Amino acid sequence: MSNQPEADSDNSAAEKPDGWRRAIDLLHACRTEHGFVASPSDTHNYRRVWGRDSSIMGLAALVSDDAELVDACRQSLETLAEYQGPHGEIPSNVDPATDRVSYGGTAGRVDADLWFVIGCGEYWRHTRDEEFLQAMLDPLEKVRFLLGAWEFNTRGLLYIPPTGDWADEYLQSGYVLYDQLLYLQVLRTFCRIHRHLHGSGNYDLDDRVARLKHLIRANYWIDKQDKVPDDVYHEVLYEKARGAAEHSRGVFWMPFFSPVGYGYRFDSMANVLAMLLDVADDHQCRCVDDHIAGEIVDGEVNLLPAFAPVITPKDEDWQDLQMTFSHTFKNAPHEYHNGGLWPLVTGFYAASLAKRGETELARRYADGVHAANRLEADGEPWGFPEYLHGTEHTPGGTKHMGWSAAAAIVAEASLAGRRLFE
Structure with missing residues (x-):
């Protein structure tokens, strides 16, 4: 690996909270010869290299400037590329020791491909490892082609099947905002690589980036204005949404x-990414911040839920939610994606706030991530839970989750002035 950066004094563990050091230690515990596993816990299939998890942990490794963790980022991406599917699919997860590979459950995981491209681009930007970039050009081109096919109607937005991304047991499908935002960053990554390799921009790629950002802003932020924005994907659907979404018009991203x-x-996560990836303007950021402070965070713990409000047995969506699971039902009210509180999401929110100069608020949420990660598992502190129960604030899901550690690192590094994305 070339041009490996030295750790700089601004990011030294000695100058960070205890949560930083503990998070770094857990990422080291997740390191294997094949890259990051989701967790060192012997739970389900978490001791595998996951397309989504390892790429997010890789982003944290890059801003940590820990040489061994940066190397594990590279190893993860190389492992995922080695097990790429015949059409360009990046594994949802893979166990290189047994060659067992999964590209998803009842549906493929679209965001595994998206996070893989983002991870490759950020690793190369950080290290300028040209040998790595050259080795990844073919896998990246296969992913680019596959993502284009997943647009289906070639109109610029990815179509996501049920269970097709990180909210794999929740009720979201179709043109999901979270995935479109990652897709935007993917296209930006392809533009940056093309400029580097060819010394000039690619008009088609540049146009697609501009077009996708415009589509996101036109279709997912339903304002209170009377005029229908240009380039609405489906005018009848948009008009119906504008009439029915009185509580969310001009408040948050659909x-x-x-x-x-x-x-x-x-x-x-989608609302946070809209801010972090510079899709939301200042007014929209303030609206979302106000909604989070007033309606989403309960004040006892500074953690964001995956989704809100919670789906309960009284809601019409409850029956469908009960049927959406892989092995056992996880989405009881205030659990998992159904109102569970996630350090992962909160760490990215802290990064967004820090990037926008909201340092005091970013610190509050970074401390919320540390407090969650500090909770006990099996009688020992620093359990790094997957999520917390939305009202009881007790640990839920798998313990010692690598991406909960990544959330703490991302938050602290952002407060120190580091930026996740170009």
Whole structure:
């Protein structure tokens, strides 16, 4: 690996909270010869290299400037590329020791491909490892072709099947905002690589970036204005949403739409990414911040839920939610994606706030991530839970989750002035 950066004094563990050092230690515990596993815990299939998890952990490794963790980022990406599917699919997860590979459950995981490209681009930007970039050109081109096919109607937005991304047991499908935002960053990555390799921009790629950002802003932020924005994907669906979404018009980004209508719940990760990836303008950021402070965070713990409000047995979506699971039902009220509180999402929110100069608020949420990660597992502190129960604030899911550690690193590095994305 070339041009490996030295750790700089601004990011030394000695100058960071204890949560930083503990998070770094857990990422080291997740390191294997094949890259990062999701967790060192012997739970389900978490001791595998996951397309989504390892790429997010890789982003944290890059801003940590820990040479061994940066190397594990590279190893993860190389492992994922080695097990790429015949059409360009990046594994949802893979166990190189047994060659067992999964590209998803009942549906493929679209965001595994998206995070892989982002991870490759950020690793190369950080290290300027030209040998790595050259080795990844063919896998990246296969992913680019596959993502284009997943647009289906070639109109610029990816179509996501049910269970097709990180909210794999939740009720989201169709044109999901979270995935479109990652897709935007993917296209930006391809533009940056093309400019580096050819010394000039690619008009088609540049145009697609501009077009996708415009589509996101036109279709997912439903304002209170009377005029329908240009380039609405489906005018009838948009008009129906504008009439039905009185509580969310001009307040937050809509989570998804499909041929049967819009979703109306607050998708925390999507709203955070809209701010972090410079899609939201200053006014929209303030609206979302106000909504989070007033309606989403309860004040006892500074953590964001995956989605809000919670789906309960009284809601019409409850029956469908009960049927959406792989092995056992996880989405009881205030658990997992159904109102569970996630260090992962909160760490990215802290990064967004720090980037926008909201340092005091970013510190509050970074401390919320550390407090969650500090909770006990099996009688020992620093359990790094997957999520917390939304009202009881007890650990839930798998313990010692690498991406919960990554959330702490991302938050602290952002407060120190580091930026996740170009």
